[in-house]
Amino acid sequence: MHTMPPSHPFDDDKLKEECGVFGAIGVTDAASFIALGLHALQHRGQEAGGIVTYDPEAGFHSARRFGYVRDNFTSQKVMETLPGSIGIGHVRYSTAGSKGTTAIRDVQPFFGEFAMGGAAIAHNGNITNADALRRELIERGSIFQSSSDSECIIHLMARSLQRNIPERMKDALRRVEGAFSVVAMTRTKLIGVRDPRGVRPLVLGKVGDKGYVLSSETCALDIIGAEFVREIEPGEMVVISDQGKLTSSKPFEQQASRFCIFEHVYFSRPDSILEGRSVYETRHQIGVELAKESPVDADLVCPVPDSGTPAAIGYAHQSGIPYGMGIIRNQYMGRTFIEPSEQIRNMGVRLKLNVNRALIRDKRIILVDDSVVRGTTSRKIKDMLLDAGAAEVHFRIASPPTMWPCFYGVDTPDRDKLLAAQMSVEEMRQHLGVDSLEFISLDGLYRAAGVAEGRDPKAPRYCDACFSGEYPVVPSDMIAKGFEMKTAAE
Ligand code: SF4
Numbered sequence: 001m002h003t004m005p006p007s008h009p010f011d012d013d014k015l016k017e018e019c020g021v022f023g024a025i026g027v028t029d030a031a032s033f034i035a036l037g038l039h040a041l042q043h044r045g046q047e048a049g050g051i052v053t054y055d056p057e058a059g060f061h062s063a064r065r066f067g068y069v070r071d072n073f074t075s076q077k078v079m080e081t082l083p084g085s086i087g088i089g090h091v092r093y094s095t096a097g098s099k100g101t102t103a104i105r106d107v108q109p110f111f112g113e114f115a116m117g118g119a120a121i122a123h124n125g126n127i128t129n130a131d132a133l134r135r136e137l138i139e140r141g142s143i144f145q146s147s148s149d150s151e152c153i154i155h156l157m158a159r160s161l162q163r164n165i166p167e168r169m170k171d172a173l174r175r176v177e178g179a180f181s182v183v184a185m186t187r188t189k190l191i192g193v194r195d196p197r198g199v200r201p202l203v204l205g206k207v208g209d210k211g212y213v214l215s216s217e218t219c220a221l222d223i224i225g226a227e228f229v230r231e232i233e234p235g236e237m238v239v240i241s242d243q244g245k246l247t248s249s250k251p252f253e254q255q256a257s258r259f260c261i262f263e264h265v266y267f268s269r270p271d272s273i274l275e276g277r278s279v280y281e282t283r284h285q286i287g288v289e290l291a292k293e294s295p296v297d298a299d300l301v302c303p304v305p306d307s308g309t310p311a312a313i314g315y316a317h318q319s320g321i322p323y324g325m326g327i328i329r330n331q332y333m334g335r336t337f338i339e340p341s342e343q344i345r346n347m348g349v350r351l352k353l354n355v356n357r358a359l360i361r362d363k364r365i366i367l368v369d370d371s372v373v374r375g376t377t378s379r380k381i382k383d384m385l386l387d388a389g390a391a392e393v394h395f396r397i398a399s400p401p402t403m404w405p406c407f408y409g410v411d412t413p414d415r416d417k418l419l420a421a422q423m424s425v426e427e428m429r430q431h432l433g434v435d436s437l438e439f440i441s442l443d444g445l446y447r448a449a450g451v452a453e454g455r456d457p458k459a460p461r462y463c464d465a466c467f468s469g470e471y472p473v474v475p476s477d478m479i480a481k482g483f484e485m486k487t488a489a490e
Pocket of ligand 1: 199260261262263405406407408409410463464465466467
């Protein structure tokens, strides 16, 4: 029986990364490499995963499943169906078009058969003009198999008149707006592309003499012992042949890079390297900046585990206030309560997090978390701390107030569900019932990410739209649906 991973009823107060991608070429048994890579990228999407491989004798093969990689792509029965030395894979959280109603046909990679042979693609990001493209393609006769935006790329490739697949892919991606890191494959080539602004990550690694891998994050290179070569640059396409020859091109009009700053704050794994910087180190530095910006007299700095941990360590280091594990996370809660009964659901966050009573009793606690989205979990954690005898609770948040939805591949609630879009910081403090509440400033976040001078308002180095409301790519589909961009007065 397949079991869906939990919808994380107690994690629904976090933004969700929507995908991770991985590809391999020139290795014996590519599917095993891909399965391990996807396992390391599981934090980017837990709903479903898929692998496509190609073998000259057996042709293209694909397996797409709901659930965790470890439950689907470790069985010999499944892995035997994926022969070959080239392949790509994908893990997903549901995309914008299909929240809650994902069908297996929406699970990537997608496959297309063209006159010059088959190709498969896997996409991390979100196409902001997908509705318009889909309408146009359907009017011209395309028949869509899924509700996923990413399928547009295959149909656009089918309409291209170019004579080989990489060129068709360039044609297709030039029509696409938004954020994309794509891995794709033909019978003999592995292809990696990043959108011109490089919003989502994609890195290149090497295995042995002729083998290459492409991955959303470097943590997936480590798990297979691949050597990190470099990041795929914003707007770059690399094509790697089965003989180990790599060619690079820049098929798009050049634009200023706007990497997602939330990858540094929360999405990426702390053991990954982004833009040459350790994610852990950046998060630690966020804590240092937070302590400089928002000091408070207290007895103990505690993280909300696990994502608040590096920033809490940084805060404690900078402030000189002792660090302690005031909240303990139950690592094994995942699959036990897949569909919690109402009674268990009411126990809420306690199933996953518990207070270390002996440590926090009578203490003034600084609680460090990565973000506040709806605020529901923050309130529960504060209640737990006070019930267990904490004298004061001071929240310090390792990101600025999340006030705007993301349209570039991260599942965000609408503005009316984002606490910071509805309330001032003081109103939020009262709503959460804490003694103080402070968020890191955008400048402080930029400094922590290595931009010493802070955020340049005329040319921000990162995408920070969910904090600033300044979208580097106009979300045209959403505007057509009534979304209102920030006005000059806001
Ligand atoms: S809107 Fe926020 S989460 Fe989305 S890409 Fe930009 S910084 Fe990242």
